[in-house]
Amino acid sequence: MTDIHGFKLVRREHIAEYQLEADIYTHVRTGAELLSIIAKDENKVFGITFRTPPWDSTGVAHILEHSVLCGSRKYPLKEPFVELLKGSLQTFLNAFTYPDKTCYPVASQNLQDFYNLVDIYMDAALHPLLDRHTFDQEAWHYELEDAAQQPIYKGVVFNEMKGVYASADSLLGEHSTRVLFPDITYGVDYGGDPRHIPDLTWEQLVAFHRKYYHPSNARIYYYGDDDPVERLRRMDAYLSEYERAEIDSAVPLQRADRILPARVTLPYPADQNDEDARLHLTVNWRLGEATDPVETMGLHLLDHILTETPASPLRKALIDSELGEDLTGVGLEGHLRQMMFSTGMKGIESGDEDKVVALIDATLQRLVRDGIDPKTIEASINSEEFHFRELNTGSYPRGLSLMVAALQVWNYDGDPLAGIRYQAPLDEIKRRVASGERYFEDLIRKWLLDNPHRTTLLLTPDGELKNRLDREEAEKLAAIKAGWGPERIAAVIEHTRALKQRQTTPDSPEALRCIPSLAVADLPRRNKPLPMEVAALDGTPLLVHDLFTQGIAYLDVGFNLKALPAPLLPLVPLWSRALLETGTAREDVVELTQRIGRTTGGIEPECYTSSLLHRPEAAAWVLLRGKALDERLPDLLAIIDDVLTSARLDNRERVRQLAAEEKAELESNLIPGGHRYVAMRLKARFNASDWIQEQLGGITYLQALRSLEQEIESDWSGVLARLRAIHDVLTRRGNMLVNLTADGRGRTRAESAIASFLARRPSGATPSALETPARRPDAVMEGLTIPAQVHYVGKGINLHQHGHRVTGHDLVVNRYLRTAWLWDQVRVQGGAYGAFSMLDARSGQLTFTSYRDPNNRKTLAIYDRTADYLAHLAIDRAELDRAIIGAIGDMDTYLLPDAKGYIAMGRHLSSDNEDNRQRLREEILSTETSHFRAFGDKIRILADAGEAVIMGARDQLDTLQPIRLTTVL
Secondary structure, three states, X not given: OOOEOOEEEEEEEEEOOOOEEEEEEEEOOOOOEEEEEEOOOOOEEEEEEEEOOOOOOOOHHHHHHHHHOOOEOOOOOXXXXXXXXXXXXXXXXOOEEOOOEEEEEEEEOOHHHHHHHHHXXXXXXXXXXXXXXXXXXXXXXXXXXXXXXXXXXXXXXXXHXXXXXXXXXXHHHHHHHHHHOOOOHHHOOOOOOOOOHHHOOHHHHHHHHXXXXXHHHEEEEEEEOOOHHHHHHHHHHHHOOOOOOOOOOOOOOOOOOOOOOOEEEEEEEOOOOOOOOOEEEEEEEEEEEOOOHHHHHHHHHHHHHHHOOOOOHHHHHHHHHOOOOEEEEEEEEOOOOEEEEEEEEEEEOOOOHHHHHHHHHHHHHHHHHHOOOHHHHHHHHHHHHHHHHHOOOOOOOHHHHHHHHHHHHHOOOOOHHXXXXXXXXXXXXXXXXXXXXXHHHHHHXXXXXXXXXXXXXXXXXXXXXXXXXXXXXXXXXXXXXXOOOHHHHHHHHHHHHHHHHHHHOOOOHHHHOOOOOOOHHHOOOOOOOOOOEEEEEOOEEEEEEEOOOOOEEEEEEXXXXXXXXXXXXXXXXXXHHHHHHOOOOOOOHHHHHHHHHHHOOOEEEEEEEEEOOOOOOEEEEEEEEEEEEHHHHHHHHHHHHHHHHHOOOOOHHHHHHHHXXXXXXXXXXXXXXXXHHHHHHXXXXXXHHHHHHHHHHOXXXXXXXXXXXXXXXXXXXXXXXXXXXXXXHHOOHHHEEEEEEEOHHHHHHHHHHHHHHHHOOOOOOOOOXXXXXXXXXXXXXXXXXXXOOOEEEEEEEEOHHHOOOOOHHHHHHHHHHHHOHHHHHHHHHOOOOEEEEEEOOOOOEEEEEEEOEOOOHHHHHHHHOHHHHHHOOOOOHHHHHHHHHHHHHHXXXXXXXXXXXXXXXXXXXXXXXXXXXXXXXXXXHOOOHHHHHHHHHHHHHHHHHOEEEEEEOHHHHXXXXXXXXXXXX
């Protein structure tokens, strides 16, 4: 075939599994590889990936990922990335660094917006400015404002990685990989060790880009319904100025003769006052390359069989042992040239670590000797095939998920389509299993029992580690300053001043105009309504969403939490899990889990809370969310019927295990997601729905779980009585709802099955018993203590309670604050990894939070100055239009069918009607500069009447008196 716009077609293939057409090209001039997937999907995806193996733990690849998006040859702004965040209809806009590659993906439903995103990302990747100021901001620099002070390190990635190193789970995942691959790139910290990031120089960063960011080292990806020929034409324009180059970026294999240590022990930061801090352990195996699609699929399925469900034999053996609180480890890691498998336990008492390792070995040996239960194998194969076929990626674009799958093989010079095709290898495994072959038992023997490339990693709590690291850093900086003369000190002070001046100087209007953007006139004036019909069956609301779902029925069975008294709320998540994970009168836990896996796409519990539109009341529900092929919906409903009728809530040991798992998972999420818990705790002070949410998933829930563990031991009858009280109230028909998303054919079959299901529920309803605390202003700041070197800083106010209605204009301004004021002040100048502004149009709640923030008091002061910033803001028409476009993008986010049904249900439960949403849209589209000042007037009360919650280290929170401290880790 002749060349097409400088590209040579290597192969064309139909991917039957997803009804996709895939073309693989090579760019003739440079050798760049391009995978072009044609799909009937308006959510178009582009990505360019470079193989970027780092050679040390300075975080060079990670820092370069940040820096590349800070200005380029064609777009010489400080941060084009942020301008896109402000004013694009993007459905995905980010970049991410792996241990050996760096990806730059974008997605949009709008074709012109998509082309704009691709243009900016290509210029950023190939022609970044990479000036010294960008390095100082994103990597590290000395900050010194006065000669009498000591310098500090400041940098976005520096502080991001301090947050990573404060999390035991993050450390466990990072070091599990490093101990298996000590001699190659996987043996260093690609994200950057905070102790080594200051060793990186600007010159090294520029050299890293020069070496690896070349088209000859690029893998380019397209997906969606855009013109496939136009893809090539546009891409050739970016690549044609380059010549083919030989780039040594291959990732070597770890030496097979390297003897790994039997055990590696490392510390993790714990609270000095926590006498109960426990050990975390993983056993880690280095596996082979992902070159055999059948074996790669087999290992993926084996991971699911061993650890992913309550019926998984390795998970069950570990949980039943009571040697720890929950499983840990990454399971199968397939994003490396050599795969790895990692599993273990967290919350182990000192002295029990050898028992955990011995139990893992004994369980694997037993499975090989006695065989894996065929029903467990069948359930895992069915579950994974369902998820492959459904390709339900939630808010994550489907095309991006396929790109990541392709790179698992493509990044190591293999066939990119091997990572996408699943049916042939899956069918081969099913054939072998059906023939009687002990396929998965043989995989266990080969890769886990007989594999010498294995090591155990043990993390031990160190209550002094955080303080010791602080001291070491301070002493290092003091020694560095001691070696500076007066001229060097003056130069550092001047550099600090110049960097801050650059950070606070806005891009010129001329520079901003170079960013391509849609026009407000191009935006649709009307919202896209989500289909919903409201009916009732035996007094139970039935919401139906007739949507094309590829033959899958999505079913939510809801239970109204407002029927419960408030003291029972913290037990609701445990109750909802216990329904599915304690067994029934006819089946034990394993048998029930196998049945779910064999006949459905899964059932998961989820809590939903929301304020009612412009009203102080709350909607609060717990849902059992299930999915199945249309013809298997009766099986799904039969399972839900069985668990509602006879779940073994009296299974004391299993309830204890679930409580321990819930507590361990929440504790693991505290540091990686600190801003979410701060926001939840803060918002709970202001309105009923957020107070309920905090009871169900916040710090209050964590405290309740800690107490519950003791109560299960000392007062099981009391705990069981409360679980049964929840069950008796919630499972009455009048306290339930059913939400169905299906296409026309599946809907007819479903409604009959739903009617039969509801007829078997107890009749009646319980009057609302839930009373939330009356709003009491709390002027005292709360500090949530964790052993971390960074903070999560929150402050908020409820505008409705101060007489202000939230408008669509306010949503535009709030979004602008997040991407301009808070980004510049908290992230760029303050060095935090992230800053957020959340405005709930239903409740009126405004909440500011920061993420992995080196500051606390300074960040609070920034929040308080927001009204002044808006009062003096001069925003031109182009910037205003970008803010409007971004806000419309938030309203028009891409949704898969099940998400459309779920969101429509949420709008119904919160009384958020189409008239209100259309009003918000019209207000967004008509926003003017005067509305920015008006919003500033509304939030001026934040400084004096706002309330604050901060998560961070105890010694640093103590300086913020008056403050009320709550120990969380």
